[in-house]
Amino acid sequence: MLDLIAIRECLGCGTTEVDASPICDSCDAQLRPALQPISTRRTLMTHAWSTGTYDGPVGELVRRTKFGLDQRACILLEGHLVCCLERGLPFKPDSIVPVPTTPWRMMARGIHLPEILAGRIGQVSGAPVVWALRRRWGLPQSQRTFAERLEAGPDLFAPVQRVAGHVLVVDDVLTSGATLHAASAELLANGAESVSGLVMAAAGPLRRVAVRHS
Numbered sequence: 001m002l003d004l005i006a007i008r009e010c011l012g013c014g015t016t017e018v019d020a021s022p023i024c025d026s027c028d029a030q031l032r033p034a035l036q037p038i039s040t041r042r043t044l045m046t047h048a049w050s051t052g053t054y055d056g057p058v059g060e061l062v063r064r065t066k067f068g069l070d071q072r073a074c075i076l077l078e079g080h081l082v083c084c085l086e087r088g089l090p091f092k093p094d095s096i097v098p099v100p101t102t103p104w105r106m107m108a109r110g111i112h113l114p115e116i117l118a119g120r121i122g123q124v125s126g127a128p129v130v131w132a133l134r135r136r137w138g139l140p141q142s143q144r145t146f147a148e149r150l151e152a153g154p155d156l157f158a159p160v161q162r163v164a165g166h167v168l169v170v171d172d173v174l175t176s177g178a179t180l181h182a183a184s185a186e187l188l189a190n191g192a193e194s195v196s197g198l199v200m201a202a203a204g205p206l207r208r209v210a211v212r213h214s
């Protein structure tokens, strides 16, 4: 009975006005299968893209996957990502690096979304997924102020192995951009010629100043 009720709830906005579909028509229409360029200002990334916004259905699917371990939301996210990539990857990365988490947070959550997403991008692009970084211990980014995030940037990650060429760094959410900035700095210091970023959901100032790269 509980399963039947859950199935009728839209995974993108929570409305119960849908039948067997996991998301309502409104959310489905917002899942546009296209990578949206986002600003790389104040970061070391050459380009960055998002598949949606944090305050839209993509953001809700990310939250349900990360914090609710909702398998259906994860499947929808993966499908949305693959649709975006199949519409045209803007470049060919030499390697794909998921933003790492700490072992403790991995155990606490039981899922690491950037790793799942990086695997999907690897399948579509043919580029290898490389665990080039590890996360240093410290406060999660969500518990830091923006100033603290920027200050902590250089100490956020440590290199695990060297990379080469053009690296795509993958995360689930982009807020201040400090996480991807710190990851880019570490990758550039360890062999990358250039670094671009891809996130599922973008929020905060970087999304508001979004620019189009033609």
Ligand SMILES: [Zn+2]
Pocket (backbone or CB within 6 Å): 010, 011, 012, 013, 014, 015, 023, 024, 025, 026, 027, 028
């Ligand atoms: Zn909905």
